[in-house]
Amino acid sequence: MDKRPIGIFDSGVGGLTVVKQVMKVMPHENIVYFGDTARLPYGSKSKEAVTKFSKQNVRFLLTKEVKAIIVACNTASSNSLEELHKAFDVPIFGVVDAGVAEALRTTQNKKIGVIGTAGTVRSRAYEKMILRQEATMEVFSKACPLFVPLAEEGWTENEVARLTAENYLEGLLAKGIDSLVLGCTHYPLLKRCIGTVVGENVKLVDPAKATAKQVKLFLQEKGITNLEEKTGERTFYLSDYTDMFYSICQKALKQGYHPEIMDIEQF
Amino acid sequence: MDKRPIGIFDSGVGGLTVVKQVMKVMPHENIVYFGDTARLPYGSKSKEAVTKFSKQNVRFLLTKEVKAIIVACNTASSNSLEELHKAFDVPIFGVVDAGVAEALRTTQNKKIGVIGTAGTVRSRAYEKMILRQEATMEVFSKACPLFVPLAEEGWTENEVARLTAENYLEGLLAKGIDSLVLGCTHYPLLKRCIGTVVGENVKLVDPAKATAKQVKLFLQEKGITNLEEKTGERTFYLSDYTDMFYSICQKALKQGYHPEIMDIEQF
Known part of the structure; x- marks a missing residue:
């Protein structure tokens, strides 16, 4: 107690x-x-x-x-x-450790996407930790610096948000990921928009x-x-x-x- | 010397x-x-x-x-x-003093738009200083917090930038402004995009x-x-x-x- x-x-x-x-x-x-x-x-x-x-x-x-x-x-x-x-x-x-564990539980095809700030992506922290636990995984990362100001502006479901998400995520989707780690605390606020862009076959992982x-x-x-x-x-x-x-x-x-x-x- | x-x-x-x-x-x-x-x-x-x-x-x-x-x-x-x-x-x-003087020289119809960060717009510094010098002016301000991250991302002329500029500026255009103060140092980097959205009849004022x-x-x-x-x-x-x-x-x-x-x- x-x-x-x-x-x-x-x-x-x-x-x-x-x-x-x-x-x-x-x-x-x-x-x-x-x-x-x-x-x-x-x-x-x-x-x-x-x-x-x-x-x-x-x-x-x-x-x-x-x-x-x-x-x-x-x-x-x-x-x-x-x-x-x-x-x-x-x-x-x-939040990274728990996010990694959840991503490993979620993926079926061993292709994991990670989105975050420039600093998070540059650190390669998610990537390194995922590969340390499961070397056969493939990890694809993308920095999405506009997502935070969009969430703070309250533009979470308009055309600007959708186009921005498409711009950022099309490269990850082309890699065939089946799970996507929301590697920034603001991103759950954009969950609906991101979910629409990636489609039902990509599961969103919230490290929080x-x-x-x-x-x-x-x-x-x-x-x-x-x-x-x-x-x-x-x-x-x-x-x-x-x-x-x-x-x-x-x-x-x-x-x-x-x-x-x-x-x-x-x- | x-x-x-x-x-x-x-x-x-x-x-x-x-x-x-x-x-x-x-x-x-x-x-x-x-x-x-x-x-x-x-x-x-x-x-x-x-x-x-x-x-x-x-x-x-x-x-x-x-x-x-x-x-x-x-x-x-x-x-x-x-x-x-x-x-x-x-x-x-x-930069505000000189920007105000330039805006007063530029406007013909006495309707001035000012765009800047949330902090600049909240301060009403441009508005107060313009009205102190010319009480017959009309000033319309709009905070555009996404412009800085867009400029930093290098997205200065794509579809996201254009849509964002349209969203932010349509209200000012509806007021009939004929000059627009770029009240943030990043905004000249978006000059072409902003210029396209406001059209030739609105002159851009760069306080720098x-x-x-x-x-x-x-x-x-x-x-x-x-x-x-x-x-x-x-x-x-x-x-x-x-x-x-x-x-x-x-x-x-x-x-x-x-x-x-x-x-x-x-x-």
């Missing part, structure tokens, strides 16, 4: 799709979320910058006495997770779901689940004020929260 | 379109450019964050002994110029050009022009490494430069 919260950090507000899955799978756990809205996006930035930012984010969450941390941001998981494991003792989970299940199992094994009956408390911190928090909150969590603004450069 | 460089800062690499105009109008001046690539974009962030970042950028440029500073970023010019004038003694020029002319005049009046015969030296600093520097450099300046990476959070 352990009431300490689970810490979740993301480059901004996309990580709320991970919060959604954690709330669903572990409704009684307390959650502290940090979104680095002052320095978002991480996807176009270097490994060094992303790792520096991620360490500051972990140091901040540690002040909230978290019992485990989820790196909701795919770019940070891909580029910085190893460094974070070296630097800190707290258990830290990235798999991550939530993995963390639940870990807490059970360690005996540090929160056994209280009541719904967990959720606290949100951002490094800069943004209207987008509210709109993505409504879309992802179907309810509003008030974030507290703090200065991450102090950590 | 004053060999000290002109300092130019931007949230990232879009400000290279301002460097282009300064090089054209004042080829003998030395230039020190700083692009805040670690924290870009500014366009979606709060006035407080943008002002804090801008002050750090000015403090860094002052270590390079600049004789004047151009705030190439429209978001920073719109939100933070007043604060910068209060905090520092060095002459600081924003007007700013370069304004600064040239200022240096002449103060007698601090660099009178050397040789082409000025151009030095580039970024707060994070990005491939985009090279592609935008080629597009805007038609030549390559090597940027130095430094840590802006120290300033």
